[in-house]
Amino acid sequence: MSNTYMTVQVVTPDGIKYDHHAAFISVKTTDGDMGILPNHVNIMAPLAVHEMKIRRIDDDNHVDWVAVNGGLIEVKDNFVTIVADSAERERDIDVSRAERARIRAERELEEAQTTKDIDEVRRAQVALRRALNRINVGSHQ
Template sequence: MSEMTVQIVTPDGIKYQHKAHFISIKTPDGELGILPNHVNMIAPLVVHEMKIRRIDKDSHVDWVAVNKGIIEVKDNTVTIIADSAERERDIDISRAERAKLRAEKDLAEAEKAHRIDEMERAKVALQRAINRIRVGNKY
């Protein structure tokens, strides 16, 4: 069976690098599954739960909370450059839940005061916190 190298890079450095048979990512246009020998491409990513089926055994799946970025697929190498990314095993659920509560509070206050910029920031923070909680609960 063919394989591809999957690498996730953030401003803090390489967060993930393994061989895989399949990955699932999400772009603004929807979900996309990538298999080895995929056509070369570049696409933007949204906040989402990335699924990586590793080559060591079929049941080995890694989940990564990806917070926006871009994906490049070229010659069986998948590179994700993300604002931030965390593997399921590295997510502190209680910290993510506190971030969710903070974002919900900030969103409510911004909506009450009709501050559009603050509302957008709070929505993004809430989306990221929920994504981290979902991925963290898969561990």
């Protein structure tokens, strides 16, 4: 059974953050970038912190962006499910708040590198990646 679109859902512990039909999506797995079209083979893969691009079916120029903070993707029978700790649509991102988080993470990273606390360095690096991802996605507006 061939289909011309997929249903895409992004789910977090706070509930469904995104639920629409799409003609194409682009995600970043821990192994690299992946483009998914309708009738894609069924897969599961871990995701990196990234900007997810979703081309909607109503118009080729209608693209949604979602900041995804890791998680998993499952593609099964034209139903794409992203499960992540957190995810935000571009329209929901407060860029100035994300900018403050970036500054805070950079400061924490600098302090952690000074004290050579490897766990704090890793934590600050993740916080910085997430803040930069939110800034990038929020800037698509």
